[in-house]
Amino acid sequence: MDFGAYGGEAATPTIDRLAGQGVMFTNYHTSPLCAPSRAMLLTGLDNHRAGVATIPEVLPPEQRGRPGYLMHLAPGVQTIAARLKAAGYRTYMTGKWHLSEDGKDLPNRYGFDRSFALEVSGADNWEQKSFMPYYDEAPWYEDGKPARLPDDFYSSRFLVDRMIEYLRSDEGDPRPFFAYLAFQAIHIPVQAPPEFTAKYEDVYTAGWQALRESRWRRAQTRRLIPLGAPLGAMPPGLRAWESLAPEDRRIYAKSMAVNAGMLEAMDFHLGRLVAYLQESGLIGNTLFAITSDNGPAPSNPYPEPLFRLWMRRHGYSRELATLGEKGSFCFIGPEWASAAASPGAFFKFYVGEGGLRVPLILSGAGVPRGRRVDALAFVTDVAPTTLDLVGVPAEEAAPAMDGRSMLDVLRGRAERVHPPDEPVGIEVSGQAALFKGDYKLVRNNPRYGDGRWHLYDLRRDPGETRDLAASKPELFEELMADYRAYAERNGVLEMPEGFEMHEQLRRNTIRNQIRFHAAELLVTLLVLIGLIWLGLRAIVRAVRRC
Known part of the structure; x- marks a missing residue:
């Protein structure tokens, strides 16, 4: 903001x-x-x-x-x-x-x-x-x-x-x-x-x-x-x-x-x-x-x-x-x-x-x-x-x-865009939330999240400080069912075991760097192989002279 x-x-x-x-x-x-x-x-x-x-x-x-x-x-x-x-x-x-x-x-x-x-x-x-x-x-x-x-x-x-x-x-x-x-x-x-x-x-x-x-x-x-x-x-x-x-x-x-x-x-x-x-x-x-x-x-x-x-x-x-x-x-x-x-x-x-x-x-x-x-x-x-x-x-x-x-x-003809009983979901790389009325079901994965589902009343608690999952178990299960339906309807895929966004970025970056510099790496490798071969050849000659 x-x-x-x-x-x-x-x-x-x-x-x-x-x-x-x-x-x-x-x-x-x-x-x-x-x-x-x-x-x-x-x-x-x-x-x-x-x-x-x-x-x-x-x-x-x-x-x-x-x-x-x-x-x-x-x-x-x-x-x-x-x-x-x-x-x-x-x-x-x-x-x-x-x-x-x-x-x-x-x-x-x-x-x-x-x-x-x-x-x-x-x-x-x-x-x-x-x-x-x-x-x-x-x-x-x-x-x-x-x-x-x-x-x-x-x-x-x-x-x-x-x-x-x-x-x-x-x-x-x-x-x-x-x-x-x-x-x-x-x-x-x-x-x-x-x-x-x-x-x-x-x-x-x-x-x-x-x-x-x-x-x-x-x-x-x-x-x-x-x-x-x-x-x-x-x-x-x-x-x-x-x-x-x-x-x-x-x-x-x-x-x-x-x-x-x-x-x-x-x-x-x-x-x-x-x-x-x-x-x-x-x-x-x-x-x-x-x-x-x-x-x-x-x-x-x-x-x-x-x-x-x-x-x-x-x-x-x-x-x-x-x-x-x-x-x-x-x-x-x-x-x-x-x-x-x-x-x-x-x-x-x-x-x-x-x-x-x-x-x-x-x-x-x-x-x-x-x-x-x-x-x-x-x-x-x-x-x-x-x-x-x-x-x-x-x-x-x-x-x-x-x-x-x-x-x-x-235009002031309605108070809500979405009816209070309409669930609206969002999922990106395993980070997931579902909104329904004043309530929000949310899962934040590592590095900074705990990977667990939480329930909040956004009207009273927009900072998401008081988890209501334990005190409102029926509502929690209702929103969980809504989220599962959202995920199935929209083709949300489960994340691979151990996935973490920042680590995946690191892996994808290494892959791209190898691709960007493949020619340089190949030349460097060939030079190293050549130097090793020359070194071994010199050692063999020295041994023979002895």
């Missing part, structure tokens, strides 16, 4: 203004990982039905290619772009795609007329290079063809520039448009121009526990959670701020400052797009939907010696003075992620509220002004709501959406 309107420290005046002029959702949920969320956002389908059950980076080989685990949108699945294009809309996309692995399943195949897309999960924000050893490069594509980034690239600025360019090139076209702008902010590597970072350098020096508590208090003041709702502890195993050496505190405090600066920079460039729409006379008939694909990222690869070696080989540093600038690798880590997710439990990769509950703002044409919606809502609800707002019926030939239109709630 990093936006200013939701109590974050970063200045986000563009987003805050749109929130004030529209509807803010306080109980909206996505998936714990980026690609499944994007698949659900664009299709209105559960991630398994859409074909993107998880992200390829953590996919075990036993699941690759199975139905629901294709790592691209399944045959027959339609995006909202394809539906709107069929209804006469121009369609544009810039930014992160992450629904393809081979350069084929790109936006141009799924209803977008123009697109400038990053195929993979992330990349450097200053230049065209990979951000993690799982990838060998940063594959950008324009309209389905490989593309190169300009020398003055900064992700948020460039993505808005290109979107404005696409819109401007069709200014004489009377058709309405649909634009999907998928910023890299605030995915790792966290990077921002220093002028945005500078104003936050003293904001986070009190540490992560202080931030977690202050955001919890602000969430109550802003009525995002009930007054007196308890705040849970951070996940076990996280460090106390006081245990850090002074130099480590400085670099972690600045890392969070860069995070805030990156968010403000994104908001600034989004403001340029809004200004263009105003100048072009389009703002009055434009609907905005602003959201996030998961909770705060806990990634901290720096302790791994092989990652530090990879950083040096790829020109990355972690120097305090230039943190967030070109050539630096910055992240906030699990402690700041837990603080930023406050009062939610856990963060990205997990299905606690800290990993799933994110902002959603709808603003503009057809949306009431200045309203708050506390009703439970999901990422699959955005596509049907958008189609409902613009008056485009769902196509009968396409798979029926799992999400529900939120239009009646937006």
Whole structure:
């Protein structure tokens, strides 16, 4: 909940203004990982039905290619772009795609007329290079063809520039448009121009526990959670701020400052797009939907010696003075992620509220002004709501959406999006949850979860601090049965024995590194064999002379 309107420290005046002029959702949920969320956002389908059950980076080989685990949108699945294009809309996309692995399943195949897309999960924000050893490069594509980034690239600025360019090139076209702008902010590597970072350098020096508590208090003041709702502890195993050496505190405090600066920079460039729409006379008939694909990222690869070696080989540093600038690798880590997710439990990769509950703002044409919606809502609800707002019926030939239109709630004609007896499930790489009315059944696996099922009353306990599984056994069993039905209906696969996402990422990364450098490794091996052979030959000759 990093936006200013939701109590974050970063200045986000563009987003805050749109929130004030529209509807803010306080109980909206996505998936714990980026690609499944994007698949659900664009299709209105559960991630398994859409074909993107998880992200390829953590996919075990036993699941690759199975139905629901294709790592691209399944045959027959339609995006909202394809539906709107069929209804006469121009369609544009810039930014992160992450629904393809081979350069084929790109936006141009799924209803977008123009697109400038990053195929993979992330990349450097200053230049065209990979951000993690799982990838060998940063594959950008324009309209389905490989593309190169300009020398003055900064992700948020460039993505808005290109979107404005696409819109401007069709200014004489009377058709309405649909634009999907998928910023890299605030995915790792966290990077921002220093002028945005500078104003936050003293904001986070009190540490992560202080931030977690202050955001919890602000969430109550802003009525995002009930007054007196308890705040849970951070996940076990996280460090106390006081245990850090002074130099480590400085670099972690600045890392969070860069995070805030990156968010403000994104908001600034989004403001340029809004200004263009105003100048072009389009703002009055434009609907905005602003959201996030998961909770705060806990990634901290720096302790791994092989990652530090990879950083040096790829020109990355972690120097305090230039943190967030070109050539630096910055992240906030699990402690700041837990603080930023406050009062939610856990963060990205997990299905606690800290990993799933994110902002959603709808603003503009057809949306009431200045309203708050506390009703439970999901990422699959955005596509049907958008189609409902613009008056485009769902196509009968396409798979029926799992999400529900939120239009009646937006217009004040209903209090709930989903009936209290309707179960809604989510599963990503073994992390699983089911919502029903005010209750949530949840299982968070290691490294930070315990792998057991828990039951919470989210209306009274949004921080998931009081497990009701033992005190409400009948309700617990009812929701367990609902989850099993959800898993069977959507083709959820069991995870392999001993699976853990971070370990699977490590294994998949090693496999990819071997593939990337197979030729180098072969040459090195042949050289070593040759040297050994020459050495043995020399020894044999020496022995014979003796």
